[in-house]
Amino acid sequence: MAWGPLESDVMDVLWRAKEPLPVRAVLDALNQARAEQLAYTTVMTVLTRLADKGALQRTRRGRGFVYAPVAEDEAGLAVREVLRRYGDAAVAHFVQASAADPESKERLRRLLERPAEGE
Incomplete structure (x- = not known):
């Protein structure tokens, strides 16, 4: 934004x-x-x-x-805006791009395994 x-x-x-x-x-x-x-x-x-x-x-x-x-920082606001604007297509592109880069893929795996806030 x-x-x-x-x-x-x-x-x-x-x-x-x-x-x-x-x-x-x-x-x-x-x-x-x-x-x-x-x-x-x-x-x-x-x-x-x-x-x-x-x-x-x-x-x-x-x-x-x-x-x-509505988000904890500027990056969170940017993600909300991209998801609002592009929906599932944005998520699909993000996952595809992350899967193509081993370092990004590992970082994404670690983030997904981390407990969500409030759990």
């Missing part, structure tokens, strides 16, 4: 947080390292746009919303 600098900064804040955050918490985290402070509405707009792009999940909490990444 191609993001602008502020979108990247917002995603970094949310990945570091490890929990859904409201706009105010994201704004405060971003403004800690900025000489020129961002406006609340600016951050709210960026969060809304990232949610519309599918990078964030937006959940109502009280009168507002909290935001959380």
